[in-house]
Amino acid sequence: MTANQSDNTKPLRIALAGVGTVGVGVIKLLDTNADLVTARAGRPIEIVAVSARNKGRDRGVDLSPYAWEDDMTALAARGDVDVVVELVGGSDGPALALARNAIAAGKSLVTANKAMIAHHGQALAAAAEDKGAALKFEAAVAGGIPIVKGLREGAAANSIERIYGILNGTANYILSTMEHSGADFGATLKDAQELGYAEADPTFDIEGVDAAHKLSILAAISFGAQIDFDAVDCEGISSVRAADITQADALGYVIRLIGMADVEATAGESPALLQQVKPCLVPKGHPLAHTTGATNAVVAEGNFSGRLFFQGAGAGDGPTASAVVADIIDIARGETGSPFSIPTAQLVPMTRAVSDNRTGQAYLRFTVTDKPGVLAEITAAMRDADVSIESLIQQGRANDGGEVLVALVTHDGPEGNISKAVELLKGSESLTAPPLIMRILSE
Structure with missing residues (x-):
């Protein structure tokens, strides 16, 4: 039994690595909704320690009530911490070291780090299961949309036949803005950067890598597959022109960057998994056609549930903090379960599907x-x-x-x-x- 499962009358003590936009959002949410969170968690949730790159930076919140660690990996060794929350980012480096150390110490881990989960999530999940700790990553996929919980719990009785959607807000903002303005890609990207919707280096967003990270995670949960990020066929939106937007409109479509995954039976021992992130023409009558701006939306098709549609903010301090704290509440309740819906040892290695046929x-x-x-x-x-x-x-x-x-x-x-x-x-x-x-x- 782990420390955070041993006594549900005591506060659940968390350490926060990363006090940027999302980290500050977590602090504010836990402060603003303290009574509500306590009631729903069944116990108080307290931040006891934090770590970030710059201790002296003004973040608009008071960090003095919390212990400070210059080395974030030290959070994993603290005896007064039950759950480590990683909000630093990056597939490797300090974030991965912290995740490994926290789980090795028997502490549960909550993360918003889609790159780390896409590359190392399976190994981390196996380690967490071995230690009896929780690994939660709702905030890693589609920000505030409860898609991970929706698949793991709400659609748990269904065989998911296909999952697809708009998984990157920056790309969606650019494409939907091109629709309304008539401007070409380059000018729209520049405006998005000036408005803060796109990073100074937008490569991961506009070339589909960010969406591919999220898709590989969703595919593992949906189909019981081992994560295979390298098998995602990825293509971005930088080649889309205003003329393409115009022609799509005349034909009754809009253009969206769509991540899509499904499984096909094969003659071999293992099924084949198709994972694609590509710009697509979406019929104007489809729900995804009405997803504009920096919004994310995911469609899951279950064999009994039919089409399930999830839509909401894919990023931002409030929505992402909401997903992080929802994971913490689950841990406080003792709700852990297998990170990818089924035990890691039962995840199936799938071959890479060929779309030619x-x-x-x-x-x-x-x-x-x-x-x-x-x-x-x-x-x-x-x-x-x-x-x-x-x-x-x-x-x-x-x-x-x-x-x-x-x-x-x-x-x-x-x-x-x-x-x-x-x-x-x-x-x-x-x-x-x-x-x-x-x-x-x-x-």
């Missing part, structure tokens, strides 16, 4: 020189790859050296055929940039 519609955009024969070249490649074209649009661009955008939408067909058509066009002097391929999400 999957059928669906797609949007393809080619940037080409304005000269005779280009359309014939593109349509010939489609014909030779057995890709059926539903519609084709050619749009010139003024003052751009005669460059032309050619966009087409395919009929339902194997994704592998589209890959073959693009390969046939590889090296063509008519193409001035790599083609953009976006899957069309089904209703």
